[in-house]
Amino acid sequence: MTSVRPAEIRVSEIFGPTIQGEGILIGLPTVFVRTGGCDYRCSWCDSLHAVDSEYREDWRAMSTEDVWQEVVRLSGGSPVMVTLSGGNPAIQPLGGLIDRGHEEGYRFALETQGSVARDWFAELDVLVLSPKPPSSGMETDWEAFDACLRLSKGRPQTVLKIVVLDEADYAYARAAAARYPHLPVYLQPCNHTPPPPDADDAPIDVEGILERMRWLVDKAAEDRWLEARVLPQLHVLIWGNKRGV
């Protein structure tokens, strides 16, 4: 296990450019910086290799400059959207990386469950808050969630992205959307066959995901919930559970 000094970023993987497969930036080429470590343990987590401390030896403690150089290398120096994900990237010191990239015209999107708020959220270009519904087995701390919005100061483009497995999750998504009526909402059918952390090419129930997608589209339409977007994880449909694409 590598020890991490305060200014170092714990990195699980950096890859791309590939397209963002989810939510507001769907289809946009992006370089992913996936950090290691998470304060949650969702039942259907699809990034356990970046969450479970069993895989800690694969994570690297990197300086801001080293992460930045890797992003530059992958993007060939062309400004690109950088997606900060995890694990929970909010528990890493990413403010310096964002400042460094902005100097060169790069943009930054953060995906987090909203359990940990940081000052540097205000520097982001896009903030994707992804509160976890009941099927995750987690409880949402709405005060922490509100703090994320407060610290972002309304500067990044901010959206809610909510994974939906079943009726209870749908009700949760409805309530979350009602709590933040000014935030655009993205609903995402749950990938109920996430890859185990040690097998990145595990089989995937595409038909099951599409079936849940159809259910969700019909449900939102019947409910006249006509502002929420419903989007599957495109990368899962295109590449399956394969990692690093």
Next chain:
Amino acid sequence: MTSVRPAEIRVSEIFGPTIQGEGILIGLPTVFVRTGGCDYRCSWCDSLHAVDSEYREDWRAMSTEDVWQEVVRLSGGSPVMVTLSGGNPAIQPLGGLIDRGHEEGYRFALETQGSVARDWFAELDVLVLSPKPPSSGMETDWEAFDACLRLSKGRPQTVLKIVVLDEADYAYARAAAARYPHLPVYLQPCNHTPPPPDADDAPIDVEGILERMRWLVDKAAEDRWLEARVLPQLHVLIWGNKRGV
């Protein structure tokens, strides 16, 4: 065959709400108003039932008010994004429908190849210009295309959406994007197995579409074309070639 008086709209089908499967509004619930008739005949047209005059007897000449009432019925009176597509909806008198819907808080997106420009483009909320690449067999009239942009007066959110089948199409998309550097670009792998107009449940080569999608993602990334979004037709992946969903 129905005769159409000037103020009437030639309608092929009205359906929804279902999600928009393509481009900038991907995932958003929408009611589709598909008009009948097109000044193009693209080789891979996926809407021949709304293009080929052989299917004219299925089209209805409807008044603006009748179209509007059908939209209201389908949406249950809840304001929704209405997508005007075809065929080429630009050859229909749709200005009155847009005004009528705006009074009630509905929004309107138009999808057109950009061969016919109309004053009422300036009233749209979203204008999707979809110039057709070489594989379509059509020639782009860039003067007509420019007129579409001019008449829209910069008011609707305007994007380019370009279908890509092969290298020549990709080069065309690159050139079109360079011609309009201020317009966001959406690239869409071509569905090379479009439904024949009289069989709405025809088999579809999903793996072929995904293969073209992966090729397009890699190509744009290698080229460092990092602003264009690459998105498949989601409805084709979810529902196949089925109509009315």
